[in-house]
Amino acid sequence: MNTPTITQLYDSPHAVSSHSAYVPALVESLRVDTVLNFDLYISPQGGSGFVLYRKENLPFTKENAEHLQHKDEGRFYIAAADRSKFLQYLERNLTFILKDDTISIEKKSTLLYHSAANTVSQVFNNPGTTKNIRRTSSMVSNISGYVIGNPRAFQSLLKLASHDYHTYTHSVNVCTYSLMIADSMKEFSPGELKELGMGAVLHDIGKSRISDNIIRKRGPLTGGEWAEMKKHPRYGAELLADNKYFSANSMSIVTDHHEKLDGSGYPKGLKASEIGLMARIACVADIFDALTTSRPYKGAVGSFDALMLITREMSDKIDLHVFEHLVLLLKVT
Numbered sequence: 001m002n003t004p005t006i007t008q009l010y011d012s013p014h015a016v017s018s019h020s021a022y023v024p025a026l027v028e029s030l031r032v033d034t035v036l037n038f039d040l041y042i043s044p045q046g047g048s049g050f051v052l053y054r055k056e057n058l059p060f061t062k063e064n065a066e067h068l069q070h071k072d073e074g075r076f077y078i079a080a081a082d083r084s085k086f087l088q089y090l091e092r093n094l095t096f097i098l099k100d101d102t103i104s105i106e107k108k109s110t111l112l113y114h115s116a117a118n119t120v121s122q123v124f125n126n127p128g129t130t131k132n133i134r135r136t137s138s139m140v141s142n143i144s145g146y147v148i149g150n151p152r153a154f155q156s157l158l159k160l161a162s163h164d165y166h167t168y169t170h171s172v173n174v175c176t177y178s179l180m181i182a183d184s185m186k187e188f189s190p191g192e193l194k195e196l197g198m199g200a201v202l203h204d205i206g207k208s209r210i211s212d213n214i215i216r217k218r219g220p221l222t223g224g225e226w227a228e229m230k231k232h233p234r235y236g237a238e239l240l241a242d243n244k245y246f247s248a249n250s251m252s253i254v255t256d257h258h259e260k261l262d263g264s265g266y267p268k269g270l271k272a273s274e275i276g277l278m279a280r281i282a283c284v285a286d287i288f289d290a291l292t293t294s295r296p297y298k299g300a301v302g303s304f305d306a307l308m309l310i311t312r313e314m315s316d317k318i319d320l321h322v323f324e325h326l327v328l329l330l331k332v333t
C-alpha cells in the first residue's frame with residue numbers, strides 16, 4: 001500500500017481514491033472551538049491502520065489540538081470520502097489560520113497553497129457563477145494578505161510552487177507572482193491589486209473548455225490542436241462575460257495574457273501600447289511559472305536559468321520594467 005502524503009489530500013478525488021481510504025492533514029488546519037463536520041482519525045503506526053479519534057459534529061478542543069500535535073508529527077487523518085467536507089472547512093477558516101501567529105509560515109503556506117488550488121479546481125469546473133467568483137475573490141484576498149509585505153511567506157510559497165505543473169497550481173502561482181510584482185511597482189491601489197489577482201488566478205479559465213487530450217498531450221501539438229489551444233483567452237472571456245463581479249481590468253488579463261509587445265502574441269496580435277499593464281504583469285508571471293515548473297513534456301528550469309532564458313529570448317516581447325521587478329523580487333527572497 002502507498003503511504004498517504006499530505007499533498008494527496010488536495011489531489012483530485014480520483015487520485016485520492018486510488019491511494020488510500022484515509023488521507024492525512026495538518027492539525028493546524030483545525031481551529032479550536034469550531035465544530036467539525038467530519039470524523040478525525042489517527043494512525044498509531046504512522047500511515048497504516050487507522051483509529052477513530054473524534055466523531056463528527058463535536059467541537060474541536062484545545063486539548064484535542066495539543067494531543068494531536070504530539071502524535072504522528074502533528075498529523076491526523078480523515079476518511080477519503082470526507083475530503084471535500086474537510087476542504088470546505090479549511091477554505092472557510094483559512095483567513096483565521098493565516099492570521100494565527102502560533103502557526104509556522106511553512107505550515108500556513110502549505111494550507112494556503114493547497115486550499116487555493118482546490119478552490120481553483122472547483123471554480124474551473126463552474127467558472128461563471130457568482131458564488132465561485134466570490135470564492136475566488138476571498139482566495140485572492142487571502143493570498144495577497146499573506147504574501148504582500150511578507151517576503152518570508154512569499155519565499156515559502158515559492159518553494160511549494162516549484163513542484164509539478166498543474167493548471168490549478170499554475171493559476172495560484174501566477175496570481176502570487178503577479179500580486180508581488182504589482183505591489184513592488186507601487187502603481188496600483190488595493191482595489192486594483194484585487195482586480196489584478198482575480199484576473200491572474202483565472203487567466204487560463206478558458207482551458208476548462210479545451211479537451212483534456214490537448215491539455216494533457218505529452219508530445220507536440222498538431223496545427224489544429226494548437227489553433228484550438230490559442231482560443232483559450234477567448235473562451236475565458238466568454239465564460240466570465242456575464243458576471244458583474246468580474247471587472248474589466250480582471251478581464252483584460254484573461255483576454256490579453258498571451259499578447260506580446262512586438263505583436264507576435266495571440267489571440268489578437270496586439271502591440272505595445274495596446275496591451276494594458278495588468279496583462280503585461282500576468283504575462284511575465286505566466287512565462288516564469290511555465291519555465292520553472294515541470295510538465296509532462298519538459299523538465300523544470302531553475303529560477304536563475306529561467307530569468308536568463310527570458311532575458312535572452314523574450315526581451316522584445318515582454319515589458320522589461322515589469323520583468324525587472326520580478327528579478328528584484330527573486331533576488332530579495
Ligand SMILES: [Fe+2]
Nearest residue numbers: 203204257258
Ligand atoms: Fe494562458
